[in-house]
Amino acid sequence: MTDRLPHEKGFHVSWDQLHRDARALAWRLQGEAPEDGWRAIVAITRGGMAPAMIIARELDVRAVDTISVKSYDHQTQSEAIILKSPDMDLMGEGDGVLIIDDLVDTGRTLELVRKLLPAAHVATVYAKPKGRELVHTFITEVSQDTWIFFPWDMALQYVEPYRGA
C-alpha cells in the first residue's frame, strides 16, 4: 500500500459508468482483433473479472480464464507473484488472447502477466501514467495521484446537505 497513498483526488465509477466504459473498450478491441477474432480472454482477478465479462459478451468470446496476482510489500520494494495461472495449454504465448484488467497503476501487475503471455493483447478500462506503456488499449486516463473507486467497493450513503439544519 505504500505507493498507493497519498491520493489527492478520487474518481468514482458507478456500475452504469463501468458498463459504458467496458463496452467502449470492447468496441475498440473489436477494431483491433485478428481476422478470426479474439480466441480467449484472461481476466486479472479480481478487478478484471467484471470488465472481462462485459467484453466477452460483446465480442462473443467463450473461452474465459483467470490469472491471480498478489503484490507483497517487502519494506519499500513491492514484489508481485502469480497465485493462480491460466490454462497455459490453451493460451500458449498469448497469440489472439486478450488480457483484461480494470486498471493499470504502477504497472507491476501487468509486467508480471506480460512475461507469462508475451504475445497477448493487454487492455484495461482505466490507466494511470506510470503503467500506461504496458497497455495496448485503454479507455480513460486519470492522473497518478487519483484513486479510482469501483462500484463493488462502494455503497450508497446519506450525505448532509450543504446548508446544515
Ligand SMILES: O=P(O)(O)OC[C@H]1O[C@H](OP(=O)(O)OP(=O)(O)O)[C@H](O)[C@@H]1O
Ligand atoms: O498497476 P498496479 O500498481 O500493479 O495496480 C493495478 C492492480 O491493482 C488492483 O488490483 P489489486 O491487486 O488491488 O487486487 P483486486 O483486483 O483483487 O482488487 C487493480 O485491480 C489492478 O489489478
Ligand SMILES: Nc1nc2[nH]cnc2c(=O)[nH]1
Ligand atoms: N480500486 C483501486 N485499486 C487500485 N489498485 C491500484 N490503484 C488502484 C486504484 O486507483 N483504485
Ligand SMILES: [Mg+2]
Ligand atoms: Mg486487480
